[in-house]
Structure formats: structure tokens, C-alpha cells
Amino acid sequence: MSHATTPVLVIHGGAGVVKRDMNPTKEKAVRAAMTKALEDGYAQLKAGKPAIDAVATALSVLEDDSDFNAGKGSVFTHDGKNELDAAIMDGDTLRAGAVAGVHRVKNPILLARAVMEHSPHVMLVGDGAEAFAKEQGITLVDPSYFRTEERWQQLQKALKEDAGKQPHADLETAKHFGTVGAVALDTEGHLAAGTSTGGMTDKRWGRVGDSPIIGAGTYANAQCAVSGTGWGEFYMRTVAAHEICMRVSLLGEPLQRAAAEVINQEIPSMGGNGGAIALDTHGNIAMPYNTEGMFRGWIGADGVPHVAIYDDETDPSNHPPAAPSSTPSPISSE
Numbered sequence: 001m002s003h004a005t006t007p008v009l010v011i012h013g014g015a016g017v018v019k020r021d022m023n024p025t026k027e028k029a030v031r032a033a034m035t036k037a038l039e040d041g042y043a044q045l046k047a048g049k050p051a052i053d054a055v056a057t058a059l060s061v062l063e064d065d066s067d068f069n070a071g072k073g074s075v076f077t078h079d080g081k082n083e084l085d086a087a088i089m090d091g092d093t094l095r096a097g098a099v100a101g102v103h104r105v106k107n108p109i110l111l112a113r114a115v116m117e118h119s120p121h122v123m124l125v126g127d128g129a130e131a132f133a134k135e136q137g138i139t140l141v142d143p144s145y146f147r148t149e150e151r152w153q154q155l156q157k158a159l160k161e162d163a164g165k166q167p168h169a170d171l172e173t174a175k176h177f178g179t180v181g182a183v184a185l186d187t188e189g190h191l192a193a194g195t196s197t198g199g200m201t202d203k204r205w206g207r208v209g210d211s212p213i214i215g216a217g218t219y220a221n222a223q224c225a226v227s228g229t230g231w232g233e234f235y236m237r238t239v240a241a242h243e244i245c246m247r248v249s250l251l252g253e254p255l256q257r258a259a260a261e262v263i264n265q266e267i268p269s270m271g272g273n274g275g276a277i278a279l280d281t282h283g284n285i286a287m288p289y290n291t292e293g294m295f296r297g298w299i300g301a302d303g304v305p306h307v308a309i310y311d312d313e314t315d316p317s318n319h320p321p322a323a324p325s326s327t328p329s330p331i332s333s334e
Contacts, residue, residue: 005189007045008283008300009054011037011182013068015229015275018293018309030067031307034297037061038305041182046303051184051192051225052090052113059086059109059194062180066148068295069178071107074146074198076155078162082146083199085212086112087123091191091220098123098212102130106139109196112212114138122214151201158202179211181227183220183279191225191279193218193241200232210235215242223249223281226259229294230274234267244278255279259286 013034041058045051063071074082086108087098097116100123105111114136115124124132133140179197186192195218197211209232210217217228219241226241235241240262247258259278267273268290275289277296287296297307 004187005185005281006283006301007042007051007054007187008185008279008285008298009038009041009045009058009182010184010277010279010285010287010298011041011058011062011180011296012227012229012275012277012287013062013180013295013297014178015289015291015294016178018291018295020310022309026067027309029065030295030309033062033065033067034295034307035305037182038297038299038307041184042299042303042305045184045186048187050090050188051186051190052088052194054184054186055088055182055192055194056109056113058182058184059180059196060107063107063109063196066150068180069151069198070180070196071198072146073148073151075151075178075201077199078155078159078202078204080155082143083203083206084108084146084197085199085208086194086196087212087214087218088112088116088194089192089214089218089220089225090116091193091222091225092188094221096122096214096218098214098218099125099129100208100212101126101206102133103143104130104140105133106141106145109194111136111138112194112196123212125208146198151198154201162202179217179227179229181211181218181229181277183225183227183277185225185279185281185283189281191220191222191281193220193225193227195227195229209233210240215239217241219245221245221249224255224258224278225280226276226278228263228274228276230263230267230276230289230291231272234270234272235274237270238262238266240267240276244276248280255284256286256288260288263288264290 224245
């Protein structure tokens with residue numbers, strides 16, 4: 001490559017039922033955590049580190065924050081346990097690593113990376129994944145580390161709904177949301193993607209969603225990187241992250257259109273919903289979602305972290321300053 005690429009980092013903290021009346025203290029904390037994730041991840045890119053480093057760094061920050069459904073803030077299963085999933089993928093080499101159903105791994109994204117770099121496998125689950133974590137020196141914690149009162153009360157509410165004849169629609173939908181993700185473009189023009197989640201509240205039978213499934217909730221190749229958040233079963237059935245990247249790399253579709261068609265048309269047509277973040281080698285960003293809001297953030301050439309939550313917060317990425325228009329783009333996520 002004749003010249004260095006301007007690095008870009010994009011993150012999400014989940015899409016779904018995002019209420020305007022969120023506790024102001026919590027909203028401030030969430031925005032601060034996302035800002036820190038952007039700053040720490042972008043510092044890796046500015047130092048010339050690969051995209052995979054930025055992704056792992058940013059997601060570790062969010063996993064350590066109990067306001068997100070990943071790592072420390074993971075939701076509870078029907079049996080009152082925490083089962084964590086994560087995946088990471090290097091777009092330049094198509095190497096990938098993933099873990100699912102782990103109970104004691106402080107930062108599942110770091111274990112997913114270790115699977116990619118230090119094992120011949122792509123995905124490890126449960127006790128085996130934790131045995132590998134121990135071998136690799138990945139930090140393990142007592143399961144009580146993941147317990148937060150807010151998540152425990154969410155489970156209690158869900159269990160009461162289980163006992164009723166008529167599940168509450170809002171609660172049923174809300175169960176499916178809560179993931180953190182990151183996509184990055186480094187100075188070499190290489191892309192990476194990662195996703196981490198605590199799964200869905202009240203889930204049973206060892207259910208695993210799309211986040212750790214390469215191609216479903218997480219995917220990166222030479223032209224495109226995607227991390228999804230939403231109702232995982234639908235992202236698996238559409239292989240959503242992979243499809244977005246194939247539309248970009250094989251069909252030549254603009255990133256925003258490709259992402260919007262999959263997230264805002266294909267998935268809803270099947271009964272699902274959610275959002276995604278996507279990034280291409282030109283630094284174009286897409287953040288489509290079809291829910292009340294999506295925790296999202298980005299940092300690029302200006303080096304300034306931008307964080308948005310609600311539907312009416314403009315994503316500059318969807319309205320490039322170079323081509324101002326008074327009419328919203330038909331492929332905008334706003």
C-alpha cells in the first residue's frame with residue numbers, strides 16, 4: 001500500500017428497547033464507558049497496531065462495565081447462571097476465534113482471540129473452553145463476579161412472566177437484546193470485527209445466539225467488517241454479517257445499502273429485529289437498526305469519539321459532510 005489508511009473504530013453496546021427515560025446517571029455512565037472504549041481502542045490504531053488489537057481492547061472495556069450485557073454485566077439464564085459468548089475475526093487473513101457458554105472467563109473476547117491465535121480451532125465451548133483459557137493464562141473469575149442486582153431482578157421478572165399465561169410482549173422482545181461489538185480499520189487498510197454477549201435473559205438449554213457464530217453475528221473479510229446485535233436466531237438464519245460483506249465484496253453494493261437491506265428488510269421480513277455496525281476499507285460506516293435505539297459510537301480522522309443512543313441523534317457517517325443534503329438518505333439507519 002503506497003500510503004497509510006486513516007484508521008477508524010466503530011462500536012455498539014446493543015440495540016433494542018432503549019427508553020428516553022433512562023436514568024440520567026446510568027446514561028452518563030454508558031456514554032462515558034463507550035467513549036473510553038473508543039479512545040482506548042483508537043489509541044491502538046494510532047500507534048500502528050492491527051485492527052484486531054483495537055477490537056479486542058475496545059470490547060474488553062465494555063466487558064468490564066456492568067452496564068452492558070457482556071462480561072461483568074451479563075444477563076442470567078433460566079437456571080440463574082451466566083453463560084458468555086464471544087467471537088473475533090481478522091479480515092485480512094480470515095482467521096477467527098470464538099467461545100460459547102463460558103461461566104468464569106472475565107473477558108471472553110480475549111479468550112476468543114486466544115482460540116484464533118493459539119489453537120487449531122475456531123470455536124470452543126463450555127468447560128473445554130475454560131480449560132483452554134487456563135492453559136493460555138486468560139483471567140478466570142468466580143462466577144459470582146458476573147452477578148449484578150439489576151440483571152438478577154430482570155431474571156426474576158422474566159420468571160414471573162414465564163409463570164403467567166400471557167408473556168408480556170415488551171419483555172419477551174427485550175430478552176433478545178444486549179451485545180457489545182466493534183469493527184476497526186487499521187493504518188494498513190486491514191479490517192477486523194468482534195462481538196461479545198451475555199446472551200438472553202431467561203434462556204434455557206444452553207442456547208447460543210449469533211454473536212459467537214462466524215458469519216452470523218460476527219464477520220470480516222478484506223473489504224468489510226460487521227458486528228450485529230439483535231434477535232440472534234434471525235441473524236443465524238440469514239447469516240447476516242456474512243451476507244452484508246458478500247453484498248459489498250462480491251456484488252459491489254455500497255456498504256450502507258448492503259447493511260440496511262439485510263438488517264432493516266431481510267431480518268424484519270422474517271419476524272426479527274436488531275441492528276449492526278459495519279465498516280469498509282474506505283472508512284465508510286453503516287449503523288442500521290430497526291429498534292427504538294442502539295448504543296453506538298465511532299471515531300475516525302478527527303480523533304474525536306462520538307457516541308449516540310437514541311433515534312434522533314444523527315450519525316455523521318450516514319450523512320457525509322462531503323455531500324450535504326437536506327433530504328435524508330434512503331439507506332440511512334436514522
